[in-house]
Amino acid sequence: MLPVTEIDDRPTLAGIHLPTVQQLAAAVAIPRLELVVEREGNREVGRALILEGDVLRIGSHPSNDVVLDDRAVSRFHCQLTRSEQGWTVSDSGSMNGTTVNGVRIRDADLPRPGCRIELGDSALRLQELGPEAIEEVPTWSSFGDLFGESMAMRQLFSVLDRVAKSESTVLIEGESGTGKELAAVEIVRRGPRAGGPFIIVDCSSISPNLIESELFGHVRGSFTGAEKSRTGAFEAANGGTIFLDEIGEMPVEMQPKLLRALEAREVRRAGENDPRKIDVRVIAATNRRLEREVNAGRFREDLYFRLGVVTVRMPPLRKRLQDIPMLTQVILRSLNPEEPLHPLTPEVVDDMSRYEWPGNVRELRNYVERAVVLDHAPPASERPSGQSFGPTEAATAPGIGGPPANSDITIPFRTAKEAVISEFERAYLRALLDWAGGNVSKAARKAKMDRMYLYRLLQRYELRGGSRIED
Helix, strand or coil, X not given: CCCCCCCCCCCEECCEECCCCCCCEEEEEECCEEEEEEEECCXXXXXXXXXXXXXXXXXXXXXXXXXXXXXXXXXXXXXXXXXXXXXXXXXXCCCCCEEECCEEECEEECCCCCEEEEECCEEEEEEECCCCEEEEEECCCEECCEECCCHHHHHHHHHHHXXXXXXXXXXXXXXXXXXXXXXXXXXHHHCCCCCCCEEEEECCCCCCCCHHHHHHEECCCCCCCCCCCEECHHHHCCCCEEEEECHHHCCHHHHHHHHHHHHHCEECCECCCCCEECCCEEEEEECCCHHHHHHCCCCCHHHHHHHXXXXXXXXXXXXXXXXXXXXXXXXXXXXXXXXXXXXXXXXHHXXXXXXXXXXXXXXXXXXXXXXXXXXXXXXXXXXXXXXXXXHHHHHCCCCCXXXXXXXXXXXXXXXXXXXXXXXXXXXXXXXXXXXXXXXXXXXXHHHCCCHHHXXXXXXXXXXXXXXXXXX
């Protein structure tokens, strides 16, 4: 066991002690697997690669972990990611798609052993190697304002701590609400530039015609309305760090200028001839999979590589549901640090741990805060994406006349209630699909629902086979 190195102190929350951040090591059994390339293009090969690390990228570009000489395989075709449940495969927006055991997928858990993955004209097989390997995993429970005791988070905290000690450019990927900005803030706080400026730029909130001035500045008279000179974000961050949030929203025409600034370490204000040298660490974040954006032509490949010197993927809450009780206690204490609050019964917390939280930790926080304010916590599963239908909304939902009444008092209230909700959801989804002509993306936009969450609901009610299958 490694010696304990305390970095931060955390109080006891509602009877649950949150451990201090520690550098302890716990022995975890990891299945030993290998990926066999059975066919590459039209050639039978049979080469094998032992799966190590947490991410394995597959494609025709030489930068991938598994490079396939196959014209039908995209530059960045798909990637394998390790989780506590095993490995998942995610298609990276490839031209010809990815199939697992004959089913085309977007994201899917990989069954093992013998799972067959097909991409382009190539085929790979996942198989077990033998006895499980023993891996030392740090038992950290927090990293700044990020909390979790799941293996996914403990591994993440260890990576983030190493990243914080460097000055490398970092790309943080993850769904909305997973804590990308919190990770960036703590990386800076623990890093060698902690004493320097920290400038945040939200690339999604700036008008495309103003983003160059926002990043690089301008001189007086350089364009209509430029009544005085302005220092850009890169200059303001000189000697410190700039955080480019939602970098995936950067206009394509702006990306070459950003690339030059990163490579040359200099910026040129609009209307100025001479460049200005800058000394800035760059951290970028996005809720998009930039590999998919590169394949789609919406993001420059060279900029993607320049930003992704170190790439960190924030796990969604549905992949670490065992962290829900701990996160709930942290949120409760943040709402009232002086007095512990207990509006959530163990039964409610257990229900929360079965819900998939498409809005991630942000949705969880909203749910807990709402429960505190209203002193009432409805089952989380009744509130897709943080919303619920009232009687009027349900009665006017497209194609249905509202949920049927169930007044059978011989069954428990909760059972009767769940039956009504299930019947309503099934009817709503069937009517929604009919309206959209079976187009799931169109249906999700109509219902103002996350598409992946809609897929899971359709699978639950067997209205569409397969989870997260492309339209």
